[in-house]
Amino acid sequence: MKSEKRFLAGILLNLSLLLSAANAQAWGDNGHQIVGEIAWGFLQPEVKSRVTELLQIAGEPGLAEASTWADRIRHDEQYKWTAPLHYINLPRDWHGYVEARDCPPAGCIVKALEKYEEILRSPDTTESERAEALLFVAHFVGDLHQPMHTGLREDRGGNDIEVQFFGFPTNLHALWDVYLPAGFAEDWRKYAQRQQWEITEAQRSAWQRSHSEEWAAESHALAHSYAYTAEKFLGEDYYQRNRAFVEQRLRQGGVRLAGVINRALGAREH
Incomplete structure (x- = not known):
């Protein structure tokens, strides 16, 4: 009961964010910012300089803040075409990406x-x-690490599955976007910065050796093994079962984003 009350207190502190979750389409802002901030900590020094130059051109203050841009502009008339680019619908019985x-x-x-x-x-x-x-x-990169972004077409990646989480009405997609991260990351920047000390060199090396198709496969496996549920009233048990997966996906997303940027801008991994 005490742990549930502590969790609910954290949820209520993020209420303004949570009330927007019903229409969420990706990690909430905090999730994306965590991924961006973790990535920033693993960029090579010379790459940070190039990223800073590009962010200045884009009018963004930092990589963490810039990671939310694609959601901010998706409803603008000139960017509506980007909506399908945030996810991939995969069937439950799926054994590898085939583009066609x-x-x-x-x-x-x-x-x-x-x-x-x-x-x-x-x-x-x-x-x-x-x-x-x-x-x-x-x-x-952040979106692809949210398991419900590889969810089923028939329920729009969990958007059409209504649930209650600690009494809050929401849907399964929004639950993974916003509600679960809100339970452990009240301050996204402090949380992200701590991850630089918790992510081992072995993890960083292993995670960066993979590629986007493997990331989709990881998310697909998590979606169908843990995220999808027949339960409609979710709370402490569901949160505790899935918290570690959410945290790992945020860490992996940040480390892999750093790897993508380091490689793309021509710096050698170290």
């Missing part, structure tokens, strides 16, 4: 991430193109 089968003509997150990584890497793109690509990459 899994990525519709409108696009999907795996193909989009590959595209914007290439733009960020290419010496033939303009600085403004490279700056925009950085913003997309920073966001899409």
Whole structure:
């Protein structure tokens, strides 16, 4: 009971954020900022300088803040076409990415991430193109690590599955976007900065050896093994079962984002 009350207190401190969760489409702002801040801590010094230059062109104060840009602009008329790029719908029985089968003509997150990584890497793109690509990459790496972004088409990645979490009405997608991270990350910047001391060199090396198709497979496995549930009234048990997975996905997203940016901007891994 005491642990539940402590958790509810944390939820209430984030109420303004949580009330927007019903329409969430990705990690909430805090989740994306955690991924961006972790990534910043693992960038090579010379790459940080290049990232700072590109963020200045984009008008963004930092990588953490820039990681929310793709959500901020998705409802603008000129960027509505980007909506399908934030996710990939995968069936429960799925054994590996095949673009022609899994990525519709409108696009999907795996193909989009590959595209914007290439733009960020290419010496033939303009600085403004490279700056925009950085913003997309920073966001899409985070999105791909949210398990429900590989959810089922028929329930729109859990958006159509209504649940209650500690009495709050929400949906399964929003639960993973906002409610679960809110339980352990009241201050996203402090939380992210602590991760630099908790992520081991062995983890960093292993996580950065993988690629986007593997990240999708990891999220798919988590979605169907842990996120999807027949329960409608969720609370402490569900939170405790899944907290470690949410934290690991945020850490992996940050480490892998750093790896993508380091490689794309030409610095050698160390």
